[in-house]
Amino acid sequence: MLQARAVAKSYGRVRALDGVSFELAPGRVLAVVGANGAGKSTLIKSVVALIRFEGQILVDGIDVARNPKEARRRIGYLSQEAALHPDLTVAETAAFYAALRGLSPERARECVELVGLGSVPERRVAALSGGMRRRLALAVALLADPPLLVLDEPASGLDVAARVELRRLIADQRAAGKSVLLSTHWLEDVPHIADDVLVLDRGRAVFLGPAREFLEAPAVESRLYLRINGRSQEALELLRRTMPQRSVQRLGDWVVVPVRAPEKAAILHSLVDEGIPVSDVRVEEAPADDALRRLTEVDP
Amino acid sequence: MSSFLTLVRKEIRDAAQSRWLVGFALSFGLLVLLFARVQSGGDVFAEGFNRTTAGLLNLALLAVPLLALLLGAAAVATEREQGTLATLLSQPIGAGELLLAKYAGLTLALWAAVALGFGLGGLLLALVAPLGALDRYLVFVGLAAGLASASASIGVLLSVLLRTRLRAMAAAVLVWLVLTLFYELAAIAVALTISASGRTLLLASLLDPVEAARILGILAVEPNLEVLGPLGAYLATELGTGVTAGLLASALVAWVAAPLVVAVAVFRRQDV
Numbered sequence: 248m249l250q251a252r253a254v255a256k257s258y259g260r261v262r263a264l265d266g267v268s269f270e271l272a273p274g275r276v277l278a279v280v281g282a283n284g285a286g287k288s289t290l291i292k293s294v295v296a297l298i299r300f301e302g303q304i305l306v307d308g309i310d311v312a313r314n315p316k317e318a319r320r321r322i323g324y325l326s327q328e329a330a331l332h333p334d335l336t337v338a339e340t341a342a343f344y345a346a347l348r349g350l351s352p353e354r355a356r357e358c359v360e361l362v363g364l365g366s367v368p369e370r371r372v373a374a375l376s377g378g379m380r381r382r383l384a385l386a387v388a389l390l391a392d393p394p395l396l397v398l399d400e401p402a403s404g405l406d407v408a409a410r411v412e413l414r415r416l417i418a419d420q421r422a423a424g425k426s427v428l429l430s431t432h433w434l435e436d437v438p439h440i441a442d443d444v445l446v447l448d449r450g451r452a453v454f455l456g457p458a459r460e461f462l463e464a465p466a467v468e469s470r471l472y473l474r475i476n477g478r479s480q481e482a483l484e485l486l487r488r489t490m491p492q493r494s495v496q497r498l499g500d501w502v503v504v505p506v507r508a509p510e511k512a513a514i515l516h517s518l519v520d521e522g523i524p525v526s527d528v529r530v531e532e533a534p535a536d537d538a539l540r541r542l543t544e545v546d547p
Numbered sequence: 548m549s550s551f552l553t554l555v556r557k558e559i560r561d562a563a564q565s566r567w568l569v570g571f572a573l574s575f576g577l578l579v580l581l582f583a584r585v586q587s588g589g590d591v592f593a594e595g596f597n598r599t600t601a602g603l604l605n606l607a608l609l610a611v612p613l614l615a616l617l618l619g620a621a622a623v624a625t626e627r628e629q630g631t632l633a634t635l636l637s638q639p640i641g642a643g644e645l646l647l648a649k650y651a652g653l654t655l656a657l658w659a660a661v662a663l664g665f666g667l668g669g670l671l672l673a674l675v676a677p678l679g680a681l682d683r684y685l686v687f688v689g690l691a692a693g694l695a696s697a698s699a700s701i702g703v704l705l706s707v708l709l710r711t712r713l714r715a716m717a718a719a720v721l722v723w724l725v726l727t728l729f730y731e732l733a734a735i736a737v738a739l740t741i742s743a744s745g746r747t748l749l750l751a752s753l754l755d756p757v758e759a760a761r762i763l764g765i766l767a768v769e770p771n772l773e774v775l776g777p778l779g780a781y782l783a784t785e786l787g788t789g790v791t792a793g794l795l796a797s798a799l800v801a802w803v804a805a806p807l808v809v810a811v812a813v814f815r816r817q818d819v
Contacts, residue, residue, distance in 0.1 A: 331634060347640065
């Protein structure tokens with residue numbers, strides 16, 4: 248569905264993208280991750296032909312640089328800013344973009360319902376919260392039921408419930424045989440939404456492979472804080488015994504465990520199985536920029 | 548409905564909601580009546596369309612280009628600043644198509660404002676004044692619409708080139724000052740310094756859409772070219788009224804087309 252070959256882009260002397268190549272098959276989700284300035288948005292904008300670039304990008308066999316209009320018929324795009332005209336209402340926005348694609352007002356209403364904004368059709372975009380505006384922009388991206396969804400930081404500004412809903416929506420798209428290319432800062436989301444990961448570092452692709460493989464890299468760790476009243480020492484010893492490779496520490500009332508995304512539930516289970524009650528849990532997400540910087544240093 | 552027409556309709560809707568445009572239409576309608584009253588020397592509307600047209604000419608030559616330049620300058624830069632340009636261009640529409648649709652919508656809205664402003668005033672005037680010079684008044688309305696089209700085209704070019712709304716609008720005001728004031732002063736200075744030929748004066752008139760519209764407006768009221776001084780003498784001898792009007796009208800059309808062609812060419816090559 249999507250092929251990128253040696254895509255490069257410079258802004259003056261700055262090389263924003265440097266020979267990035269990848270393929271995205273139908274029914275697959277590819278997450279583009281990287282620190283700020285790594286080139287994620289530049290790559291996304293290149294795919295939608297919003298910027299000029301070197302190399303070649305094909306969407307369903309159509310060269311986006313040569314025939315952007317035709318390529319965009321096959322793309323639903325959500326920009327990082329989720330920018331929509333502030334003076335239009337929710338319903339008017341969806342109807343306007345539906346008309347641009349030659350779609351019916353009924354289809355516009357369907358998509359507004361799909362993203363959970365059916366109860367506020369007359370609300371102006373200017374009066375929407377950031378999360379609601381992002382959902383409306385997502386509705387616009389879904390209007391034409393495109394075979395390729397291109398989402399630039401789709402989870403940005405969404406609350407937890409909306410992020411879960413977004414995961415479900417992406418899963419639905421994948422199940423329907425659609426391809427999804429998305430950029431994200433939320434490394435925790437990657438295993439739940441993506442099949443493959445492309446890691447960018449200063450414009451270069453430093454990792455391209457299955458999402459699970461990427462998440463097993465030691466750099467991608469969150470910190471799990473566990474409050475265990477009265478039995479902290481016991482918990483500490485248990486976790487050090489079961490996870491000898493991890494630097495488990497005690498911090499006041501808290502036991503702190505560096506973990507990878509899929510391990511959190513297993514740790515909680517192991518404590519409960521030993522009869523050690525956990526009174527509170529907090530997660531400090533993997534700081535994306537630091538983790539990715541370490542990852543790219545480890546795996547050049 | 549095609550995507551082009553959808554975009555045109557959106558642009559007209561935006562313009563209709565713009566207080567600038569509505570304010571212009573209403574205030575110009577009132578000014579038509581005021582001019583008619585003032586120029587009749589207290590005898591309300593006694594002079595009708597002819598004197599009113601002549602009196603309004605200079606005012607229209609100032610107000611119409613300013614409004615059209617500012618609205619044109621805001622057209623693309625505003626979309627770029629609020630990020631909606633990327634959303635629009637991610638749809639299956641070409642960059643040139645988007646720009647032309649925005650220009651078309653804006654120009655239609657400007658025409659509507661001009662027609663409303665002059666039309667309302669003209670209608671009221673027609674109820675109480677002689678209708679003898681109505682045709683000249685209508686030519687003048689058409690001229691104002693043509694000048695609005697040319698100014699909007701220059702404004703859109705500024706909007707594409709300067710990218711931010713503030714810069715584009717500042718440049719629009721600067722261009723307006725040049726076209727309406729500095730250009731004429733510079734032309735007079737050059738004419739006095741090097742005693743320019745009639746051909747040079749004609750060329751100078753063609754290179755400024757406001758000046759071209761001004762001469763066309765004068766011709767609509769007073770077909771005798773001698774009122775234009777040395778330039779008029781040259782035109783009367785060499786070209787005649789008909790050819791002169793055709794030449795100046797062509798210059799206005801060129802001022803509509805040329806900035807727009809450049810704007811489309813630049814816009815197609817720009818990153819969003």
